[in-house]
Amino acid sequence: MDTLKQKMSSLTPFAKKHKVTIVGSGNWGSTIAKVVAENTAAHSEIFEKDVQMWVYEEEITVPKSSQHYDASSDLSTKPQKLTHLINHFHENVKYLPGIPLPKNVIANPSLTNAVKDSTILVFNLPHQFIGGICKQLRGHILPYARGISCIKGVNVQEDSVSLFSEVIGKELDIYCGALSGANIANEVAQEKFSETTVAYDPPSVDSQNPTPATSRGPSPASSHADLTQLAHRDVSGKASGVKLKPLPQEYPALDHSTLKTLFHRTYFQVRVVSDVAGVSLGGALKNIIAIAAGFVDGLGWGDNAKAAVMRIGLLEMVKFGKQFFGKTIQPRTFTEESAGVADLITTCAGGRNHRCAKLSVQRGVPIEEVEAQELNGQKLQGTLTAVEVNHFLKIQGMEKEFPLFTAVYEILQGRAKVEDLPQLIEGSGEIQPFSNNKNLYKSPPLATTQTEPEYPPTSQPDSSSKPFVISSPISDSVSSAGMLPATTHTADKKLTMTSPSSKSLPIASSSSSPFLVPPHPLSTSRYHRQLLVPSISIRGQEAISKAKPLFPFQAHHQASPLTHRIFM
Numbered sequence: 001m002d003t004l005k006q007k008m009s010s011l012t013p014f015a016k017k018h019k020v021t022i023v024g025s026g027n028w029g030s031t032i033a034k035v036v037a038e039n040t041a042a043h044s045e046i047f048e049k050d051v052q053m054w055v056y057e058e059e060i061t062v063p064k065s066s067q068h069y070d071a072s073s074d075l076s077t078k079p080q081k082l083t084h085l086i087n088h089f090h091e092n093v094k095y096l097p098g099i100p101l102p103k104n105v106i107a108n109p110s111l112t113n114a115v116k117d118s119t120i121l122v123f124n125l126p127h128q129f130i131g132g133i134c135k136q137l138r139g140h141i142l143p144y145a146r147g148i149s150c151i152k153g154v155n156v157q158e159d160s161v162s163l164f165s166e167v168i169g170k171e172l173d174i175y176c177g178a179l180s181g182a183n184i185a186n187e188v189a190q191e192k193f194s195e196t197t198v199a200y201d202p203p204s205v206d207s208q209n210p211t212p213a214t215s216r217g218p219s220p221a222s223s224h225a226d227l228t229q230l231a232h233r234d235v236s237g238k239a240s241g242v243k244l245k246p247l248p249q250e251y252p253a254l255d256h257s258t259l260k261t262l263f264h265r266t267y268f269q270v271r272v273v274s275d276v277a278g279v280s281l282g283g284a285l286k287n288i289i290a291i292a293a294g295f296v297d298g299l300g301w302g303d304n305a306k307a308a309v310m311r312i313g314l315l316e317m318v319k320f321g322k323q324f325f326g327k328t329i330q331p332r333t334f335t336e337e338s339a340g341v342a343d344l345i346t347t348c349a350g351g352r353n354h355r356c357a358k359l360s361v362q363r364g365v366p367i368e369e370v371e372a373q374e375l376n377g378q379k380l381q382g383t384l385t386a387v388e389v390n391h392f393l394k395i396q397g398m399e400k401e402f403p404l405f406t407a408v409y410e411i412l413q414g415r416a417k418v419e420d421l422p423q424l425i426e427g428s429g430e431i432q433p434f435s436n437n438k439n440l441y442k443s444p445p446l447a448t449t450q451t452e453p454e455y456p457p458t459s460q461p462d463s464s465s466k467p468f469v470i471s472s473p474i475s476d477s478v479s480s481a482g483m484l485p486a487t488t489h490t491a492d493k494k495l496t497m498t499s500p501s502s503k504s505l506p507i508a509s510s511s512s513s514p515f516l517v518p519p520h521p522l523s524t525s526r527y528h529r530q531l532l533v534p535s536i537s538i539r540g541q542e543a544i545s546k547a548k549p550l551f552p553f554q555a556h557h558q559a560s561p562l563t564h565r566i567f568m
């Protein structure tokens with residue numbers, strides 16, 4: 001019976017299957033490899049069974065605490081390549097010990113070999129390494145590959161902030177979505193129930209049946225559009241500079257449904273949305289708040305204090321998203337999705353950022369020291385993100401508008417005390433990032449340099465067949481309604497800050513009124529993107545790594561500048 005089932009599931013109308021590579025093999029990278037490999041094995045009609053997992057090679061000795069330790073074996077007594085151990089024991093004994101990996105997870109030390117012929121690249125490594133990885137990957141991936149970034153961090157340059165999905169997309173000339181959620185890796189790996197959010201805005205060029213443009217011109221009703229000519233719009237809402245190569249029709253469509261099939265398990269439940277900016281920012285910014293939560297826990301201030309920090313932090317996350325990604329972000333992502341408030345809660349309860357911050361206060365040592373002592377090579381993301389976000393806010397002249405983010409930075413730099421946190425954030429309760437949501441979602445102008453059908457059309461569309469919708473936070477509800485493809489230490493100096501209440505932040509795109517448009521025939525969400533994010537280059541990160549600390553250290557302990565980007 002099983003054989004018949006397997007045969008049936010391998011029957012597919014498609015000549016090719018998606019090959020998946022996980023780029024990264026840390027605590028979360030290995031966990032996601034496990035999840036994905038379980039699904040590729042179960043869905044042989046869509047995916048090749050084997051999942052390549054690129055491993056940053058290192059020599060390690062199997063710890064005596066490992067179930068695989070055998071004093072009589074060279075494998076245990078001598079240092080071994082991590083890839084060899086993973087493929088031999090089917091376990092990542094360093095970064096995900098005690099969790100069996102499916103045999104179809106193949107550890108590969110060669111980055112270029114691991115991604116060869118893969119149509120789906122899942123990026124899962126600490127954010128400081130992604131620049132170097134992209135450089136090595138350029139020219140070695142399929143031109144029509146697509147990416148999902150599981151990285152929790154933001155890319156800050158001298159004066160801009162962007163998402164790692166964008167960095168990857170621009171560096172590799174591909175489209176890249178994001179996965180983020182309340183996902184402490186060890187719990188997911190142990191198959192304890194959790195949820196996650198996948199954000200993916202399928203490029204129009206990936207439509208399976210593009211129709212050529214006709215002399216009559218495009219029309220939403222008839223879709224006489226050559227979809228292969230459509231420029232993809234990025235999170236700024238503008239036509240992307242990346243000229244995407246369409247996914248060949250030999251492959252199953254790479255849409256919300258396929259991505260759900262790739263990541264969803266009963267113990268790891270996936271919701272797919274289109275708000276890439278919201279999902280990515282939620283995962284990145286909550287790490288700063290987790291450090292604040294760890295600080296107050298380290299002082300033993302109790303749950304009320306932690307809840308206050310989390311509430312204020314959530315408001316700053318939303319405000320940051322609206323300010324800098326206002327054209328496409330959906331504030332409700334922060335409150336309704338796992339990638340938002342749920343991730344904030346879990347990270348502030350049981351995450352590494354929280355734990356290390358707490359221990360740093362309890363032990364009276366810098367957080368990097370705790371990171372090195374406690375994490376066995378795993379990396380904190382919140383410390384670096386706090387520095388990067390502060391660098392950006394400072395250049396924008398907006399540090400005071402984000403008092404909690406700024407306070408965490410100042411404490412990490414040793415310029416302020418944890419005990420001063422209440423004063424530093426006093427007045428934060430006045431932030432009202434949700435106050436004028438209805439004005440945020442005006443569709444961006446559609447002028448592009450490429451042949452793109454006008455939308456909304458100036459000629460009368462066949463509105464009888466398509467309902468009109470308010471172009472407000474709707475794209476995910478449209479998605480679920482089936483309109484998207486498929487389913488969708490102390491220091492001696494106190495920081496003085498003025499209350500933000502006296503100077504409220506002008507919200508970027510708050511001037512428009514609700515905007516009535518018919519839903520686009522292809523993907524409504526494409527027309528709800530945004531703004532900003534000046535063009536980025538990986539190079540810019542180097543500027544940060546070379547940047548001097550923004551302030552002279554005045555603390556009794558010499559806090560590290562935390563600006564150590566690593567470029568290979």
Ligand SMILES: NC(=O)c1ccc[n+]([C@@H]2O[C@H](COP(=O)([O-])OP(=O)(O)OC[C@H]3O[C@@H](n4cnc5c(N)ncnc54)[C@H](O)[C@@H]3O)[C@@H](O)[C@H]2O)c1
Nearest residue numbers: 025026027028029056124125126129151152184185378379
């Ligand atoms: N661990 C979690 O619970 C968790 C959950 C969700 C999301 N995340 C996010 O996932 C991303 C990856 O985190 P992780 O937990 O898998 O990693 P990790 O903290 O376990 O980091 C260690 C990884 O970095 C690699 N590495 C070390 N030096 C390197 C170099 N020079 N170049 C490239 N790689 C190098 C190591 O080999 C290892 O795979 C992060 O952005 C993190 O915030 C983590």
Ligand SMILES: O=P(O)(O)OC[C@H](O)CO
Nearest residue numbers: 181182183184351352353
């Ligand atoms: O352990 P942290 O603090 O890196 O957080 C882990 C995950 O991001 C929680 O979702």
